[in-house]
Amino acid sequence: MAEKSAQLTIGTSEKPLDLPIYQGTMGPDVVDVRSLTANNLFTYDPGFVSTAACESKITFIDGEKGQLLHRGYPIEELAEKSDYLEVCYLLLNGELPNKEQKQSFVDTVTQHTMVNEQLTHFYNGFRRDAHPMAIMCGVVGALSAFYHDSLNVHDPRHREVAAYRLIAKMPTMAAMSYKYSIGQPFLYPRNELSYSENFLHMMFGTPCEETKISPTIARAMDRIFILHADHEQNASTSTVRLAGSSGANPFACVAAGIATLWGPAHGGANEAVLDMLTEIGDVSRVGEYINKAKDKNDPFRLMGFGHRVYKNFDPRATVMRQSCHEVLKELNMENDPLFELALRLETIAREDEYFVQKKLYPNVDFYSGIILKAIGIPTSMFTVIFALSRTVGWIAHWDEMMSGSNRIGRPRQLYTGATERSFTPIDKR
Numbered sequence: 001m002a003e004k005s006a007q008l009t010i011g012t013s014e015k016p017l018d019l020p021i022y023q024g025t026m027g028p029d030v031v032d033v034r035s036l037t038a039n040n041l042f043t044y045d046p047g048f049v050s051t052a053a054c055e056s057k058i059t060f061i062d063g064e065k066g067q068l069l070h071r072g073y074p075i076e077e078l079a080e081k082s083d084y085l086e087v088c089y090l091l092l093n094g095e096l097p098n099k100e101q102k103q104s105f106v107d108t109v110t111q112h113t114m115v116n117e118q119l120t121h122f123y124n125g126f127r128r129d130a131h132p133m134a135i136m137c138g139v140v141g142a143l144s145a146f147y148h149d150s151l152n153v154h155d156p157r158h159r160e161v162a163a164y165r166l167i168a169k170m171p172t173m174a175a176m177s178y179k180y181s182i183g184q185p186f187l188y189p190r191n192e193l194s195y196s197e198n199f200l201h202m203m204f205g206t207p208c209e210e211t212k213i214s215p216t217i218a219r220a221m222d223r224i225f226i227l228h229a230d231h232e233q234n235a236s237t238s239t240v241r242l243a244g245s246s247g248a249n250p251f252a253c254v255a256a257g258i259a260t261l262w263g264p265a266h267g268g269a270n271e272a273v274l275d276m277l278t279e280i281g282d283v284s285r286v287g288e289y290i291n292k293a294k295d296k297n298d299p300f301r302l303m304g305f306g307h308r309v310y311k312n313f314d315p316r317a318t319v320m321r322q323s324c325h326e327v328l329k330e331l332n333m334e335n336d337p338l339f340e341l342a343l344r345l346e347t348i349a350r351e352d353e354y355f356v357q358k359k360l361y362p363n364v365d366f367y368s369g370i371i372l373k374a375i376g377i378p379t380s381m382f383t384v385i386f387a388l389s390r391t392v393g394w395i396a397h398w399d400e401m402m403s404g405s406n407r408i409g410r411p412r413q414l415y416t417g418a419t420e421r422s423f424t425p426i427d428k429r
């Protein structure tokens, strides 16, 4: 029950409206504005920057402190001490697993990593040079055509099975989209490998020999998966929730999330960062691009900088930067020109008054692309890996919503179009 309330006075004659204020365990209080509709009023918040669209217990972000918690655990600790499948369990179930729970979860995911052999035919319908995100939008959405036994979205067991299938199969489908683009055969998952080793195997292995996987690279890959796993009500997660609120099946909802993530302002930024660094090319041109980013008449933005919520550092970028050093050292690429350019760009941008004043810091996408490129992942696959990682976040939010008293989402609008008028016959126009 609300302990506080806000009074909203409309005009001078009206009795003030009493709007309940709710307090969460962390973060800002919220004003319940649902009674406004009965008073013929809507709130106005394009982009939902000031709107709590739901109640959630999964992830908390404090943009001022640069804090990111998954079920209360700081991302820095999870990235250092946990692994991706354990974080998946945490996001889905709310608690870290004990040894038996973890082994059972890992075994279940492992047993679902293969895809129906029919699915391979979907790939043949695409051009070889199709963007892998285009393929993923299509193939993930098509999963609902294969799994009629887990489409009752109101059955918790069906939701659990769909979650396992999506987490397990995303690496397989992602690697298949890469193999298809280079004309190599698809590789089956290997049950003796860890989640990240399996992905690297399916990406870089061939049927001709055993795949050699560096433990450092596998660890870096797993850390990248952890850092991208969930991020509260971001654009793609909000899309998945809205799609799911209509009762759509989880595969269709995740396909909608993939489509949203593809945008360069969102998950497509990691690919755009590498394209930008390649275009800048040399430290001597950094100043030119910083000026472009500051020029209001120039649509160019410094990709990998800024965030809708973080107005201080993005804690994921800090961890990612450290991983960058480790991977480049392991690969003897410490003098990698792109990494050096990125470090210089970060230093110069962070000293520039425009970026300081607007609190634009590197975000999770700024460094991830450099690690992925160092590992040998092609730029076009960067956002696919983001989608692979974020699938657990999408499905955890979808399940949380479907477990509650879900109603279809239906935002309203401020209408400024034509008022009612009669149809004019064409010979009178």
Ligand code: SDX
Binding pocket: 230, 231, 233, 234, 235, 264, 265, 266, 267, 269, 293, 294, 300, 301, 302, 303, 304, 305, 306, 307, 308, 309, 358, 360, 363, 364, 365
């Ligand atoms: C992700 O929401 C999430 O949680 C997303 C995400 C997740 O895990 O799901 O964290 C993943 O999407 C990270 C963000 C990746 N995107 C990019 O790196 C693309 C480059 N960044 C920008 O497009 C931008 O910063 C956004 C889209 C991320 C945020 O856009 P906003 O909310 O419009 O930025 P803002 O309101 O904080 O901007 C304040 C000002 C604006 O100028 P004014 O209108 O006040 O004059 O800063 C400017 C912006 O124009 N600005 C930039 C800039 N980002 C914002 N100027 C130059 N370069 C930039 N990168």
